[in-house]
Amino acid sequence: MADELERPGETPEHEDAEAHLPSPTIWPFGFAGAVALILLGLIISFWATAFGIALAVVFGFLWIRQVTREVRGEPEPLEAPAPGAAEEPVEEPEEAEGYTRSKFLEGATLGLGAAIGAIVTVPVLGFAVAPAFVDQGYPDVDIGPLENYPEEEWQIVTFTSNADKGAVSRRTAFVRNNGLKDQVPSFTIISNRCVHLGCPTQPQGPPGELRDIETSQTPVTLSATTPSGFGCPCHGGAYDIEGNRVAGPPVRALDRYEFSIIDGSLWLGSPYSVSEVEGEGADAVIVKYRPADPGVHVDGPEQVFYPIVP
Ligand code: FES
Numbered sequence: 001m002a003d004e005l006e007r008p009g010e011t012p013e014h015e016d017a018e019a020h021l022p023s024p025t026i027w028p029f030g031f032a033g034a035v036a037l038i039l040l041g042l043i044i045s046f047w048a049t050a051f052g053i054a055l056a057v058v059f060g061f062l063w064i065r066q067v068t069r070e071v072r073g074e075p076e077p078l079e080a081p082a083p084g085a086a087e088e089p090v091e092e093p094e095e096a097e098g099y100t101r102s103k104f105l106e107g108a109t110l111g112l113g114a115a116i117g118a119i120v121t122v123p124v125l126g127f128a129v130a131p132a133f134v135d136q137g138y139p140d141v142d143i144g145p146l147e148n149y150p151e152e153e154w155q156i157v158t159f160t161s162n163a164d165k166g167a168v169s170r171r172t173a174f175v176r177n178n179g180l181k182d183q184v185p186s187f188t189i190i191s192n193r194c195v196h197l198g199c200p201t202q203p204q205g206p207p208g209e210l211r212d213i214e215t216s217q218t219p220v221t222l223s224a225t226t227p228s229g230f231g232c233p234c235h236g237g238a239y240d241i242e243g244n245r246v247a248g249p250p251v252r253a254l255d256r257y258e259f260s261i262i263d264g265s266l267w268l269g270s271p272y273s274v275s276e277v278e279g280e281g282a283d284a285v286i287v288k289y290r291p292a293d294p295g296v297h298v299d300g301p302e303q304v305f306y307p308i309v310p
Helices: 014-020 027-044 046-067 103-132 301-305
Strands: 141-145 154-160 170-181 182-193 207-213 219-225 246-249 254-263 264-273
Touching: 027 046, 141 219, 154 207, 170 264
Parallel strands: none
Antiparallel strands: 141 264, 154 170, 154 219, 170 182, 182 254, 207 219, 254 264
């Protein structure tokens, strides 16, 4: 079968195909690992994300450099000869051939693919990831002059937390003036957001008349109340007067707000999460945690099952 015989001087077809395959490399695996680290970092830590991005840039660069080696006309690195192997005569490299059409098409395909990939991926990543890094803080809110908060009385306070966002940012807090503790004003300010799934809790006691007051920001509505605790209408969660869970599915005490007094007005600061409050009123002992989502344990062994809120 003369046709099946290889003619001297001709390269078999399969060998030629293999010669065009890129040499094996670890860069794609490194890049994939870096992307996985970025995604994991979005859940657990900003620093893991930053480290993942740095790794992705390095591995991505090395990968692109490797796959475009031929297009750029860079020679493949030579493998070191095995010790003891007979030395072969080194051939002088041939004159570099011109920029062929196949190389141009290969480069154009890679470049076009990368451009399309970037156009599709970057906006999606931007919209999905960027909000986690933009400022989503809690602006301080003026909830009115101190004379609206008599000592030892509870007020249900409804306010707009962000004037720019309007009614969608309306929130409610339960505020009690505890008087002075070591000559320092003390307030108990509890968020009404249930820490089971986020339903609005209500004071277990008769609400008073609604009263609108003017502040330096937006109008605030007050209603005096005498609660024995707080209850959630969704799944029966119950809290005592300090916001500690006493029944139902909530996993911790109700969140609270920092506060400050500026020019005779009470201002709400950032919210914080609480596991459990010991004591009452001005004597309460509270360990503050970063604001956590409803359903999340902030202490104890259970906290390891919940990702850190970015
Ligand atoms: S949301 Fe409050 S008990 Fe479920």
